[in-house]
Amino acid sequence: MRLISWNVNGIRAVMKKEFMQSFETMAADVLCLQETKAQDEQTFEALKGLEGWFIYTNSAERKGYSGTAIISKKEPISVSYGMGIAEHDTEGRVICAEYPDYHLVTVYTPNSGSELKRLEYRKDWDQAFLAYLQELETQKPVIVCGDLNVAHKAIDLKRPKENYNKAAGYTQTEIDGIDNYIKAGFIDSFRHARSDEIKYSWWSYRAQARARNVGWRIDYFLTSQSLGDQIKDADIYNNIMGSDHCPVVLEL
Template identity: 60%
Template structure:
């Protein structure tokens, strides 16, 4: 089975850049997106055979997530149950008999790290939320986590040290997540692969030079790793400053 995650940096914008054709080509069982930047009714997607779930931010033109799936879940929840984190449309959780799937758009620490305290509070709440679900059944979450975990995960680690997404605090929080019983699927399969990135700045011709960051992930609980078969980064797909990332699995619905 195939799962795709993509920060589209505005769903209405990417719809003008062959999104639906890319969607059909990828032919995923679950297609998770982040940063929809829209409200209900602002875009209509023609995706035959897919159930569509959206979580919108209260603030217009900001954040937001969605999941499109061929497989109707038994339960859908929005947010993580913490009011201070649930007004930006950052999380959708689908529950199936054998597993949970979550799409997440992790808060960015912002320029001059103005939101780092908020981000770290989010990280702690996120660890609690995912750990509680993973104690019940296998879990996989995906999305823009706004952190490059190790130096191998970005082109210029020295010059970016202490910048948003590569602070010691954010990296340590992700280490805590993994230590709690979770696996970065890409590094599970490709522990030493270099120059593998999922986001590039629009400045300085960064994408053409592949001066990027790997900040988009599929993270599985230890129990979920039994399902995992491969992970990919679709850096050939344009339309956003991020590219889609993929996880293939055995049959999750048996």
């Protein structure tokens, strides 16, 4: 199984670039998207060329904002949207597809924002989302993928000292959030497969950051502990363009 996650920063925008060619090249069994920035019908329209695939979308109430999608070669047993918590479910950030051996959850974690104005909400989100994943784990193992909007350790961003506790995505509050996932038994598949490798999945559009590789690793595949021995490989496809993020992959 090849599972791929990609924050496309606008599904309609990325379709005008090389999305279809990239889709074929990546040869995913399931492709999870974040930040579709489209209502459900707009996402279906953008992806109408993908005949024979099962497509599920979750859009935000606010138009042109947030949003997630799952594109699957095989039909899941069931699909659910959101965490079932009203205050967290208005922005289309979570989809769960149930397969025979695991739940696959795609998530677009809230950004703490400029001046960290949303940091307290982000803390609440992380706690609620972990509880949601742990509830799913009582049924079967969980794979969660997406833009978690946090660099876990210093190796995961180019300039850790300059950004620590100053920039969204590398505050101690956010680091504690992902630490709690790991303490709960979730495996960071990229670090599991490539413990010391330096690769990034997001670059600012400013100052030619991608060309200079001044980036952050904020896109992940986390798996339940029980799936650890099934991880064949995990990687970051930083040669695939079209967004300020690049795809991340998990092979089982």
